[in-house]
Amino acid sequence: MLANYRRLFAVPHVMSLLAWSLIARFHTPGLMIAVTFLVQGWTGSYTLAGLVAGSFTLGMALVGPLRGRMADRGGGDRLVLVCGVVFTVGLTTLALLPASLWWLSIPLALGTGLFGTPANQIVRALWPRLTRGPERQAIYAAEATTQELLFVFSPILTAAVVAMAGPRYALLMLGLLGLAGAVGFALALRRAGVTGPASVEHATSDGPGTDETTAARKVRRRSLLASPALCLVFVMCLLIVSGVVGMDLVIVAWANELNAPQYVMVLASVWALGSLVGGAVAGGLKGAPRLPLRAFGAAAGIALLVPFVPPINHLPTPLLITPLLFVSGLALAPTLAAVMGRLGDTAPSHRRAEAFGWMATAMSTGGAVAGPLTGALVDSNGIAGGVLGAVGLVTLAAVLTLFLRRPPVGEEGSPVEEAPVDRPEVGPPSPAGNGAPTDEPSPAGPTGTAGSPLRPCDP
Template sequence: MAATVENMILFLAARPVTAPPVRPIPRRRRARFRPPARLRPLAPYRRIFAVPGTRAFTAANLLARLPMGMLSISAVLMIAGSRGSYALAGAVTATGLAATALAGPWTARLIDRYGQSRIAVPATALATLGSLSLLLCVHYGAPDWTLFASYAATATTPNTGGMSRARWAHLFRDDPAARHTANSFEQAADELCFLLGPLLATLLCTTLFPEAGTAVAAALLLTGVLLFAAQRRTEPPAAARTGGHTPTRSPLRLPGLPPLLLTFLCTGAIFGSLEVVTLAYADAHGIRSAGGALLALQAAGSGAAGLLYGLLRPTARPGRRFVRCLAAMASLMLLPLVAASTGSPAALAAALLLAGMATAPTMVTGMGLVQSRTPPGQLNEGMTLAVTALLAGIAAGSASGGWAVDHLPGPGAAYGVPAAAAALALTITLLTGRRRPHRP
C-alpha cells in the first residue's frame, strides 16, 4: 500500500507543471454617457415634441399665427397710405377689434362643439374674404363705410393660439408638468409672432405696395389653418362626438373665471398703453424709426423668459404663482417710468427688456388657470374669452396711453399708465383670491 502511494506521488511529481488556460475576459461595451435630466436644459421641450404629430401641428399653427401680428398694422398702413388719415385707419381697426370681441367667443364655442377642423376652416375662409374685401375697397377708392364692413368680417378669425393650447391640454391632460412646458412654449411663440409680424408687415407695405401686408397676411392665415386642420390625430374630440352632454352654460358663469378675466383686462391695458407711450417717446426724442425696435426688446425679453420658465418645474400652487408673477410684473413695470425720466433712450431700452421678462410667466400661469377652471368641452371658448379680455384691455390701454401722452408733462410721465395697470391687476387678484377658496 505504501509503495502504491509512493508511486502515485512520484507520478504526479513527474508531470510538467502548466498554468491553467487563461480565458479572455469579454470586452465590455462602453456605456454611453447620458447626463442627468437636470443637466439637459432642453429635455422638457424635447419630451413634449417627441409625441407624434406635435411638431406638425405646431409648425402649421405658427404659420397661421404669424398674421395675428400683421393684420392690424397692415390695415393701418394701407388705409393711412391710401386715404391719408390715421384717424380713419384707427377707427376701422378699432371696429374690427370690437367685432372680434363679440364674435370670437361664439366661434370658439362652435369649435368646442363641432371640432377644430370642421369650424376653423370655414371661419378662416370668411375672415380671409373680409381681408381681401378691405384690400379691394381701399385700392379702388370705395366709400369709407365699406372699410368698416369689410374689416368687421375678419372677426370670425379663429383663435389659433387657443386651438394649439387646446391640443396640448388634450395630449397631456394627466401630466401637469408637460402642460406647463407646452404653455410656456406657446407664450414664447405668441411673443415671436407679435415680434416678427409687425416688422414683416411694415417691410411689405413700405417696400412693395401698401396692400402687400394685408394680402400676404391673409394668404398665410388661410394656408396655416388648412395645414393645421389637416393634423387630425392630435385634434381634441369635439363635445358633440364624445357622446356626453354638450355644455350650454357660458364659462363667464363659472366660479373663479370672471375675476381672472378682469385681471387679463388689466394686463391687456399694460400692453396697449406701453405700445402707444413708447412710440410717442421715440417720436419726441427724434428716433421715431426706433420705436418698433424698443417694443421688440420688450417682446424679446418676454419670449426669452417664457422659454426659461418652461424649463422650471413648478412647485407652488398655480394661484400663488400667479400672484407672484403679477407682483413681479407690477414691480418691473416701474423701470420704464424711472428710465424715461432720465431722458436716455438706451436706459429705456434696457428697462423695457427687463420689464418684458415678467410678461410671459404671468401669461403662462394665467392661461394655465383658465384651462384648469374651464371644462374640457369649453376649453377653446374659455381661452378665447381670455384673449377677448386682453384685446379689450389693449384697446382701453391704447386710449389711456394716448390721453396720458397728450395731457401729462412729457411722454416719460405717461409710462405711469402701464405701471398703474399692472398694480391694478395685482390688486384685483389679491382681493378676489381672498373671497373664494383656492382652486388649482
C-alpha cells in the same frame, strides 16, 4: 431646465399643432400696420384708419366665446378652414377696394373680423387634453414665448412689404399666410385626432346617482361668466393686455416725440426679447407656477422704467434704457403662460375652447381700452404718465391673483383619461407614458376639484 421641454416635445402632435397654430395667427400683429397705411393713404386721416383697424378688433372680440362653443362641440378643423377662407376673402376685397369707396372698409373690416382665426383658443384648449403636469406648464410657456416672435417678425415683414410694394400687397400677403396657416392647422388637428368634443369630466359631482348626460346638459346651459374664478381670470387678462399694449403705445409716442421712428423697432424688439428669454426659462422650471409672484414681477419690471423716461428724466438717447427694457420684459411671457395654464385648469374640460374664447375677447377689449387711456395719460402727463398707467393696470391684475385659490396638488396634471377618448382611431401613445397605459387607477368620482375655486361651472 430642458427636461420639461424634452418630455413635452416627445408627446405626439404637440410640435405640429403649436407650429401651425402660430402660422395661422402670424398675420394678426401686422394687420393693423397694413390697414393703417392703406386707409390713411385713402383718407389722409389716422382717425379713420384707427376706426377701420378697431373694427377688425371689435369683430374678433364679439365672436370669441361663440366660436369657442362651436369648437367645443367638435369640428374644430372645419371651423378653422371656414374662418380662414372667409377672412382671406375679406382681406382681398379690402385690398382691391377703390379709394373712393373707403367708407365701405368699416363694415367690411367688422364682417371680416368676425371670421378671424380661432386657432389660438382652440390650441390652448387642447393642451390639457394632450399634456399633463410639468409638460402642460411647459407648453403654455412655450406658446407664450414663441407668440412673442409673432409680435417681432410680423410687423417687420408687413412694414417691409408696405415699403416695397404698398399696403394693398401687404394685405394680400397677410391673407394668403392666414389661409395657409388655417389649412395647415386644420390638417394638424385631423392628424392628431382631436377634432371631436372633449370628454366631460366630473359629470357626477352632484352626487353618485346623478345622470351624467343630465349633469352635462345643466353645465352647458350655465354661462361661464357665472364662475367667479373664471371672471377673475378674464379681468386679469384684460388688465395685463391693457398694460402691455399701453407700453407699446408709449414706446411709439416716445419715438414720435423725438422724431425718430427707428427707435420703435429697437425698443420694442428688446422688450420682446426679454419676454422671450423669461418665457423660455419659466417653461423649464419644475413645479406649479406661482401666478402672484410672476404678476407682481411683471408690474415691478414696468415700474423700473418710470424714473428713466421723460419728463422725469431726459436721456441723451432712448437706447440707454434698453438694458432696463430687457429686464422689464422678463416676467411678461411667464405671467401670460401661468394665466393660460390656470384657465386651462379652471375651465370645465368640455368648455375649454369657449373659456379661451372669452379670454380672447377680454384681451381684445384690453387692447382697445389701452389706446385712448394711454393716449390721454401721455397727453396730460408725458411719457412717464403712460408708463405709470401701464404699471397701475398690471399691478391691479397682480392684486387680483391674490383672490384666486391655488389648485390642489392633484389638479396640476391634466386628466389623462381624456386622451384615449379623444384619439381612439389614431392610436398614438398617450401623453402620460409614451404609449403605455398609466399606472394610476381611474377615479370613481370627482378628481382634484373638491377644493377648486370653480364652483358655479364645475360639472
